[in-house]
Amino acid sequence: MPDRDANEPAKLSPRNRFRFFPQLNDLADQRWLRSNAKLSEKAAAVHFNSDSLQDALMQAIADQRVLSIKEVIETFEFFARVRKTIKAECVADLCCGHGLLGLLFAVFERKVNRVILLDKFEPENRAKLIAAASAVAPWIVDKVESQQAKIETAEALLPQGCSIISAHACGVLSDRCIDIAIAKESQLAILPCCYPKSACDAPLAIRTAFGLEAAYDIDRTYRLESAGYLVRWMEIPEVITPMNRILVARLGSSPRC
Ligand SMILES: C[S@@+](CC[C@H](N)C(=O)[O-])C[C@H]1O[C@@H](n2cnc3c(N)ncnc32)[C@H](O)[C@@H]1O
Numbered sequence: 001m002p003d004r005d006a007n008e009p010a011k012l013s014p015r016n017r018f019r020f021f022p023q024l025n026d027l028a029d030q031r032w033l034r035s036n037a038k039l040s041e042k043a044a045a046v047h048f049n050s051d052s053l054q055d056a057l058m059q060a061i062a063d064q065r066v067l068s069i070k071e072v073i074e075t076f077e078f079f080a081r082v083r084k085t086i087k088a089e090c091v092a093d094l095c096c097g098h099g100l101l102g103l104l105f106a107v108f109e110r111k112v113n114r115v116i117l118l119d120k121f122e123p124e125n126r127a128k129l130i131a132a133a134s135a136v137a138p139w140i141v142d143k144v145e146s147q148q149a150k151i152e153t154a155e156a157l158l159p160q161g162c163s164i165i166s167a168h169a170c171g172v173l174s175d176r177c178i179d180i181a182i183a184k185e186s187q188l189a190i191l192p193c194c195y196p197k198s199a200c201d202a203p204l205a206i207r208t209a210f211g212l213e214a215a216y217d218i219d220r221t222y223r224l225e226s227a228g229y230l231v232r233w234m235e236i237p238e239v240i241t242p243m244n245r246i247l248v249a250r251l252g253s254s255p256r257c
Contacts, residue, residue: 016237019080020054030239033073038065060132066125067098070240077236078167079104082189082248090162092116094151094177095169098126103133106140118147118154151176155183163187170194178220182227187250193243217245224249
């Protein structure tokens with residue numbers, strides 16, 4: 001079989017295709033998507049230049065130079081996969097960092113009327129990001145609130161039934177998101193990362209056969225299922241990050257917040 005032309009886009013499996021920005025499926029060099037460089041006006045003009053709401057938001061983020069290309073793309077792709085399952089009147093983005101994931105729910109999901117951005121630390125750029133998003137989507141202004149708090153204290157701060165979301169809550173922070181979702185009878189979507197090197201409760205056979213990272217998520221899945229959830233695994237495109245597994249957990253019926 002002849003080698004693929006270097007300028008030809010790689011063929012992506014359906015699971016690895018970009019959903020929010022399908023134009024990215026045709027990029028010849030997808031390494032750009034995992035860049036830690038800030039999304040720039042120049043890049044936005046090339047890739048996100050339509051009048052759509054999502055492109056307007058990308059242009060606003062680029063104007064402020066507040067987020068890296070990787071963070072923006074992975075967050076949009078995570079959101080695209082979980083938004084319909086997770087949308088609720090209230091959504092809490094835990095270990096939110098800049099808070100883009102929560103903001104996307106405020107911008108794009110009409111049903112969501114309260115978004116709590118919770119982190120133990122508030123990066124300077126979060127306020128700039130909220131301002132940029134508010135300029136494009138003024139309806140989010142009264143929906144979004146920041147809470148500076150440790151996740152260990154979050155349960156007391158969140159309303160019952162409020163959906164729990166988190167992108168890259170490192171290591172056991174993803175487990176704390178699960179604890180909170182179970183206690184609050186909430187829908188949950190997490191994109192775990194930085195798996196601990198030990199203390200995985202999965203049986204040795206599972207750890208050996210599937211590796212520690214999958215074993216952690218298998219164990220998390222059993223834990224959620226035994227608490228009454230139906231769990232699905234999804235992926236964001238691996239070209240953005242190898243830590244691309246999403247766990248989405250849904251209760252049959254959840255209280256409104
Ligand atoms: C890898 S960053 C992810 C940030 C963001 N969700 C994203 O996708 O870019 C992990 C975040 O967890 C926060 N964090 C770490 N320990 C925490 C804790 N105990 N309680 C709350 N937030 C914590 C950090 O401040 C940081 O913003």
